[in-house]
């Protein structure tokens with residue numbers, strides 16, 4: 514029997530080293546992967562399999578006191594009441610993302626009563642810990658006094674450096690309560706959102722399926738804490754659960770519907786997550802008869818500074834979608850934009866260009882109105898219509914972004930798409946009718962005005978010879994004739 518060869522121990526040693534090295538690799542790899550894993554602590558075991566999709570939905574609005582808007586008698590929950598309702602429900606956790614933390618105004622003297630709602634909300638957030646409810650906040654503000662106060666009251670706060678990540682800003686504004694109830698809308702954690710500014714949002718109760726998915730976006734933000742790059746490997750726990758191709762089937766106040774959340778910018782879209790722009794595309798694309806859009810700013814342009822020079826480009830996606838819907842599908846479009854201190858002058862050119870599309874076309878209707886409340890010298894946000902939504906004959910999109918190219922390209926935001934199952938007639942009064950009514954109320958109000966010097970409706974220039982869309986090239990020369998007015 515030959516004894517072990519003299520090289521044997523050395524071989525074993527080499528094997529050991531190889532195995533050790535392999536183990537190290539595995540360990541480093543898993544550390545890399547799991548570094549982006551959320552510790553799944555404070556849910557109570559709700560999973561995609563047993564989550565609830567039997568939801569209650571509520572439209573929440575903030576209408577400034579001095580706005581004379583004709584209410585249509587529909588029940589409508591004030592935004593502040595919606596936030597308090599959500600806090601009433603909270604048993605375990607409240608997760609908040611907001612671009613601004615300014616619930617307490619600094620100069621109390623000029624704004625005594627209007628600031629009350631903001632202060633009240635702030636106090637309630639502070640008192641969450643006494644009820645054993647965790648407050649978690651993802652924010653891009655490095656030096657917010659309010660966040661410091663909340664942190665001193667045991668709120669967990671994570672900083673996202675948007676400058677380093679996308680050179681953009683965090684515009685996302687949403688709440689998740691107990692992974693069951695959610696809020697998405699135009700309002701920020703700004704006292705103005707609860708008093709002086711016109712806001713619109715949605716609150717969904719008992720909707721854990723959607724809340725779980727929105728929480729995955731929250732987890733994504735949570736993992737960006739103090740990073741200056743976006744990891745290329747992400748845990749499965751931020752992968753989207755639902756999207757435009759596989760929306761969540763749910764009940765909203767016992768009406769059948771489907772829904773999903775979307776995000777921007779593109780690099781913030783984890784696996785399977787639908788981009789905001791694609792969500793908007795789907796909603797515009799599926800509209801049959803009308804599209805009503807209410808946004809603060811509309812500007813199909815992307816600007817960025819490259820080596821100190823400002824480069825501005827036309828950003829066509831949404832502009833194109835609207836043109837196609839209006840001209841080729843005969844969908845009636847109304848665009849309600851805010852006219853305020855920060856309205857970009859090019860807005861009027863783009864809007865005029867859109868309107869001119871309908872010249873000499875039958876069944877073509879694109880109307881634009883500017884919403885403007887009397888401006889106050891001390892605060893130009895007073896009376897601002899801060900809404901960011903779209904409603905059509907069968908769907909709804911409520912987002913965080915204005916329809917400005919730069920926003921979608923660089924800034925973080927989320928959107929919620931809700932699509933109704935049945936046709937308008939046989940489903941009774943749904944969230945769509947509520948939002949549509951809110952739009953029509955604003956559209957007909959004294960604050961919504963057409964473009965100046967544009968009393969003539971382009972729709973009136975109808976010429977019997979040009980009453981059809983001829984895609985045929987044979988008639989192309991007709992289009993080149995001088996217009997007859």
Ligand SMILES: *[C@@H]1O[C@H](CO)[C@@H](O)[C@H](O)[C@H]1NC(C)=O
Pocket residue numbers: 557558559560562563
């Ligand atoms: C959902 O399922 C998980 C296991 O898959 C379980 O731990 C949890 O208790 C369930 N939750 C509810 C509310 O049924």
Ligand SMILES: *[C@@H]1O[C@H](CO)[C@@H](O)[C@H](O)[C@H]1NC(C)=O
Pocket residue numbers: 655674676677741
């Ligand atoms: C965010 O990132 C930028 C660019 O990388 C850096 O200059 C800045 O100091 C960072 N901000 C904070 C608060 O860390």
Ligand SMILES: *[C@@H]1O[C@H](CO)[C@@H](O)[C@H](O)[C@H]1NC(C)=O
Pocket residue numbers: 569602718719
């Ligand atoms: C959620 O559902 C539970 C039980 O199904 C119900 O008791 C509760 O009132 C609901 N919450 C809201 C806010 O509708």
Ligand SMILES: *[C@@H]1O[C@H](CO)[C@@H](O)[C@H](O)[C@H]1NC(C)=O
Pocket residue numbers: 843875876
């Ligand atoms: C155009 O409008 C008329 C009347 O408003 C309507 O009967 C017709 O179906 C419309 N045609 C198209 C293509 O939408």
Ligand SMILES: *[C@@H]1O[C@H](CO)[C@@H](O)[C@H](O)[C@H]1NC(C)=O
Pocket residue numbers: 569570571572588766942943944945947
């Ligand atoms: C859904 O039901 C609640 C009451 O349960 C009501 O407050 C709310 O307005 C309803 N939403 C819609 C869209 O009808």
